[in-house]
Amino acid sequence: GAVVSQHPSRVICKSGTSVKIECRSLDFQATTMFWYRQFPKQSLMLMATSNEGSKATYEQGVEKDKFLINHASLTLSTLTVTSAHPEDSSFYICSAIYRGNYGYTFGSGTRLTVV
Amino acid sequence: DAKTTQPPSMDCAEGRAANLPCNHSTISGNEYVYWYRQIHSQGPQYIIHGLKNNETNEMASLIITEDRKSSTLILPHATLRDTAVYYCIVGNNNDMRFGAGTRLTVKP
Numbered sequence: 018g019a020v021v022s023q024h025p026s027r028v029i030c031k032s033g034t035s036v037k038i039e040c041r042s043l044d045f046q047a048t049t050m051f052w053y054r055q056f057p058k059q060s061l062m063l064m065a066t067s068n069e070g071s072k073a074t075y076e077q078g079v080e081k082d083k084f085l086i087n088h089a090s091l092t093l094s095t096l097t098v099t100s101a102h103p104e105d106s107s108f109y110i111c112s113a114i115y116r117g118n119y120g121y122t123f124g125s126g127t128r129l130t131v132v
Numbered sequence: 133d134a135k136t137t138q139p140p141s142m143d144c145a146e147g148r149a150a151n152l153p154c155n156h157s158t159i160s161g162n163e164y165v166y167w168y169r170q171i172h173s174q175g176p177q178y179i180i181h182g183l184k185n186n187e188t189n190e191m192a193s194l195i196i197t198e199d200r201k202s203s204t205l206i207l208p209h210a211t212l213r214d215t216a217v218y219y220c221i222v223g224n225n226n227d228m229r230f231g232a233g234t235r236l237t238v239k240p
Contacts, residue, residue, distance in 0.1 A: 060231060120181055121179070
């Protein structure tokens, strides 16, 4: 089956620094990937849709200059959290469409802690 | 906003069937019903999906009402490892948004 690999699984960074999270589709090409954020005891919230070779589409309320998304190839999308603050601490999850209407395949998530 | 309504929590005895309901009264004709589950601190795991007909796979069964306004996910023999948050999502590949889900606790 399809696998989406997400790296790193957890990261701790200092306030003001930037962190990059990678999302790779293994054994399949993903023209579209999705980034979600999940705070403790809450559901997943869609942040943005990442399209290969074009600009990402951000959900309302998500700062595009803070959460930079790059989808430079059919198997890799990256999310960079710039100038991170403690309130950016969260669980970030990516996903990709594997085939047809079989829904999304999700990565294992990245736990970001900003100190 | 999510288009589904699920009970916030449910308990189930180990070995018994777990029946998780979902209401999606505003579902459109081309939208599928998807079920995912999330075990603590992991990414969501696909369980099953359907359009109109009932579906079954090695993990679960999905029963969709004839008017498609609600569905039920059935785990036929729940185990302790099935304890998770179960999400019912209505949509298609362009738009999949999560509601609050149902926290299923399987008890010994």
